[in-house]
Amino acid sequence: MIRPGKTIDTKDDSLPSADITKGPERAPHRSMFRAMGYDDSDLSSPMIGIANPAADITPCNVHLDEIAREAIEGIKESQCMPVEFGTITVSDGISMGTEGMKASLISREVIADSVELVAFGERLDALVTIAGCDKNLPGMMMASIRTDLPSVFVYGGTILPGKYHGADVTIQDVFEGVGAYAEGDISREQLDALEHAACPGAGSCAGMYTANTMASLSEALGLAPLGSSTAPAVTAERRIIARQAGKLAASCVKNQLRPSHILSKKSFENAISLLVAIGGSTNAVLHLLALSAEAKIPLTLSEFDNISRNTPHICNLRPGGTFVMADLHQQGGIPVIIRRLIEGGLFDGDAKTVTGNTISEELSSLTLPPDEEINNQVIRPLSDPLHKQGSLAILKGNLAPDGAVLKITGDEELQSKGPARVFECEEDAMKWVQEGNISSGDVLVIRNEGPQGGPGMREMLGVTAAVVGQGHESDVALITDGRFSGATRGPMVGHVAPEAFSGGPIASISDGDIITLDIPNRILSVDLSENELQQRMKNWSRPPPNYSSGVLAKYGQSFGSAAYGATTNPALNKP
Numbered sequence: 318m319i320r321p322g323k324t325i326d327t328k329d330d331s332l333p334s335a336d337i338t339k340g341p342e343r344a345p346h347r348s349m350f351r352a353m354g355y356d357d358s359d360l361s362s363p364m365i366g367i368a369n370p371a372a373d374i375t376p377c378n379v380h381l382d383e384i385a386r387e388a389i390e391g392i393k394e395s396q397c398m399p400v401e402f403g404t405i406t407v408s409d410g411i412s413m414g415t416e417g418m419k420a421s422l423i424s425r426e427v428i429a430d431s432v433e434l435v436a437f438g439e440r441l442d443a444l445v446t447i448a449g450c451d452k453n454l455p456g457m458m459m460a461s462i463r464t465d466l467p468s469v470f471v472y473g474g475t476i477l478p479g480k481y482h483g484a485d486v487t488i489q490d491v492f493e494g495v496g497a498y499a500e501g502d503i504s505r506e507q508l509d510a511l512e513h514a515a516c517p518g519a520g521s522c523a524g525m526y527t528a529n530t531m532a533s534l535s536e537a538l539g540l541a542p543l544g545s546s547t548a549p550a551v552t553a554e555r556r557i558i559a560r561q562a563g564k565l566a567a568s569c570v571k572n573q574l575r576p577s578h579i580l581s582k583k584s585f586e587n588a589i590s591l592l593v594a595i596g597g598s599t600n601a602v603l604h605l606l607a608l609s610a611e612a613k614i615p616l617t618l619s620e621f622d623n624i625s626r627n628t629p630h631i632c633n634l635r636p637g638g639t640f641v642m643a644d645l646h647q648q649g650g651i652p653v654i655i656r657r658l659i660e661g662g663l664f665d666g667d668a669k670t671v672t673g674n675t676i677s678e679e680l681s682s683l684t685l686p687p688d689e690e691i692n693n694q695v696i697r698p699l700s701d702p703l704h705k706q707g708s709l710a711i712l713k714g715n716l717a718p719d720g721a722v723l724k725i726t727g728d729e730e731l732q733s734k735g736p737a738r739v740f741e742c743e744e745d746a747m748k749w750v751q752e753g754n755i756s757s758g759d760v761l762v763i764r765n766e767g768p769q770g771g772p773g774m775r776e777m778l779g780v781t782a783a784v785v786g787q788g789h790e791s792d793v794a795l796i797t798d799g800r801f802s803g804a805t806r807g808p809m810v811g812h813v814a815p816e817a818f819s820g821g822p823i824a825s826i827s828d829g830d831i832i833t834l835d836i837p838n839r840i841l842s843v844d845l846s847e848n849e850l851q852q853r854m855k856n857w858s859r860p861p862p863n864y865s866s867g868v869l870a871k872y873g874q875s876f877g878s879a880a881y882g883a884t885t886n887p888a889l890n891k892p
Contacts, residue, residue: 325361332570333440333466334364334398359398363570365563366441367392367401368432368460370453375408377449377528380519380550381473384559388445388471391563397570399563400441404431409451410488410522413802414747414779421452422773422800423872425604426885428456429463436464443570445562449473449521451803454531455604458540462576462611463886467569469671470541471562472532474550475642476520481511487523489636489804491515492778496786499751520550524635526803529642530597531604536651537588538608539579539670543655543679547646565671574673580612583665586624587655587676590664593625593707594654595632598803599722599811600776602709606882610889618711618720618880622839625707628663630725631697636806637726638703640695648695649685656680657688661699712810714842715850716796716822716832719814719880721841726806730837733794733808735760737830737843742766743775743799750783757792760832764823765860766799767816768883772863772873774812778802781809794834796841798823798879808834810841814880818859825853 325347328339337346338360347360367388371381385401392399407417407424436444444466446457454472461468478485494511497503521528532546542565548554568574585605592601602621609616632654633639645651655676658664666677674682688698697703710723735758740746746763749755761780768774777799784793785807794808798816801809815821822843826832831844843850864870875885884890 325357328361332363332442334442336440355398362396362398363442363567364398364400364440365392365443365445365566365570366436366439367399368404368435368444368446368457369401370404370406370428370447370449372406375406375411375450376476376516376519377408377473377521378406378453381447381449383556384447384471384473387556387559388447388563391560392445392567395564395567397567400439402435404428406450406453409527409776409802413776414743418775419771419773419869421776422768422883423868425452425456425459426872428453429459432457432460433463436460436466441466443467443566445469445471445566447471447473449528451527451531451600454528454535455607458535458608459611461540462580462608465575465577467566467574468540468576469562469566469569470535471559472535472541472546474520474548474552474555475529476523477517477549477551477643478523478641479514479517481514485641486511486515487635487641488515489524489782492782492804493786496783499753499783500787518551522804523641523643524804525595525597525632525642526636527598527600530592530595530601530803533595533597533651534588534592534601534605537591537655538584539668539676540576542672543652543670543676544650544683547642547650549643549646569671572673574671576612579669579671580614581668582614583668585609585614585616586620587664587668589621589624590628590658591651591654593628593709594630594658596630596634596637596708596726599709599724599801600803602722603800603812603879603882607884610882610884611886621709622711625709628707629699629702630704630706630708631657631699631702633695633697633703636804644695648691652680652683652685653691653696656685657696657699710836710839712839712841714840715845715847716843717813717841718822719878720812721810721814722812723808723810723836724801724805725836731808732835732837734831734833735794737762737826737828737832739764739826739828743777743780747780747783750780750787755784755787755789755793757789759793760834761793761795762823762826762832763795763797763799764817766797767818768876768879769873770816770818771799772869772876774879774883775799776802777809777811778804781805781807794832796823796832810834812879814878816879819878820854820857820859822850822854824857825850
């Protein structure tokens with residue numbers, strides 16, 4: 318059967334899918350679609366791809382087939398043709414602290430590349446991109462921007478917190494519990510109990526870690542509808558959101574609303590403002606730089622710092638705070654925060670969204686709780702924030718000429734000096750910490766873990782959580798050209814650029830060198846003269862790559878600097 322007034326031969330030539338479905342010469346192509354159950358009505362309609370990274374490798378993604386089914390139904394109800402295809406995921410939490418974590422950032426690139434390839438090769442007209450674990454989210458958004466197809470982003474949703482002795486617990490507590498166990502502060506039985514309690518079901522890690530951070534920012538960027546990021550994975554609301562996303566994608570095709578029509582400089586400024594207000598993950602810096610590069614919208618590290626200095630931190634969420642994503646949802650979610658930021662002149666409500674409306678127009682259409690009904694312990698008023706400045710600081714100095722990233726979860730006035738304890742990889746640092754060698758005032762330096770040197774810029778949650786778990790949340794710093802998990806807290810400085818492998822100054826540091834960390838003045842430096850640094854680098858030689866073949870070698874050679882988003886797209890890459 319074919320819908321009245323529609324035939325395959327009258328299909329709109331401007332749709333990419335007309336290349337493979339229209340005309341007698343495409344009879345073989347249509348024949349292959351018919352083998353999969355598609356009919357004339359489908360083939361005469363816009364073809365919308367559903368990119369689905371469902372997998373049994375992580376609770377973040379284990380339920381995404383259900384989300385995809387709802388999006389498919391929404392597309393069908395809109396009389397468009399859904400075409401589902403898969404892509405990969407790598408679990409950050411499960412690979413954390415192992416060599417496998419080197420695959421994490423690479424997976425962002427593989428996801429973006431694979432979705433682009435399918436959209437290009439199969440001539441798709443639009444995309445619904447679904448994401449669960451951390452790197453799924455920027456990877457999917459990068460693909461939408463790169464293809465510039467009408468697109469709607471759908472988050473799989475947060476996990477609910479577990480319960481341990483009546484208190485909420487998350488995976489962060491288990492990682493920190495490993496350090497507490499090594500210190501003798503908890504028993505093996507207590508650690509086992511935490512392990513069993515922390516993750517009660519499907520969904521991405523519960524705090525304002527990387528997945529929930531990027532989901533929140535998808536709203537600010539306008540690539541996802543307002544109010545779509547905070548609903549837990551296991552709720553019926555999450556399925557409703559997915560079905561509506563399918564319908565919205567059909568509308569985007571009809572109106573030819575593309576990411577290039579939505580994204581602007583103010584979209585990214587809004588995203589940064591939200592990022593620092595919610596206390597989001599430092600990984601968002603890397604990902605926003607990559608997204609802006611794909612969109613060809615200039616964005617620099619200094620802009621993150623400028624916005625953070627002028628935007629208060631108002632969300633009391635883990636890792637530095639008390640509450641989790643599900644608690645934020647109960648208070649009205651991200652739209653409530655955006656409303657407060659707009660009222661404070663810290664967010665531009667005229668920025669566009671995937672609905673075709675502005676942020677302000679979308680806010681006016683939502684039913685949100687009035688300010689007086691919002692729990693101020695979860696979302697603080699701008700007049701009484703958790704911190705007067707936002708949660709991110711960009712540090713520079715002779716140790717990080719191109720910049721480094723710090724998430725402020727404690728004392729924003731911290732100024733400290735301490736001796737360097739230098740490690741050439743994460744494993745050596747973790748062994749040293751677990752052996753009980755750490756002392757107050759130490760500055761751990763982990764290098765050759767950057768985008769090229771790792772490769773893949775591993776997250777250091779295992780080490781940072783062990784440090785915090787041993788009672789050194791504020792008196793021991795860690796400096797690395799790698800990254801940190803969104804669950805990291807304390808004076809942990811990552812993304813040091815240039816990285817050691819490319820000859821950055823961090824490569825010259827020796828045990829005992831005095832490192833200065835000065836948050837108010839945004840300084841990260843080593844107490845060495847310029848002449849001494851230059852002399853040391855003259856004696857330095859690049860270590861051999863850790864991998865000479867396979868996917869890690871390929872992407873390791875392709876990565877650009879973390880200061881520009883660590884992209885592998887050759888059109889965007891910077892040293």
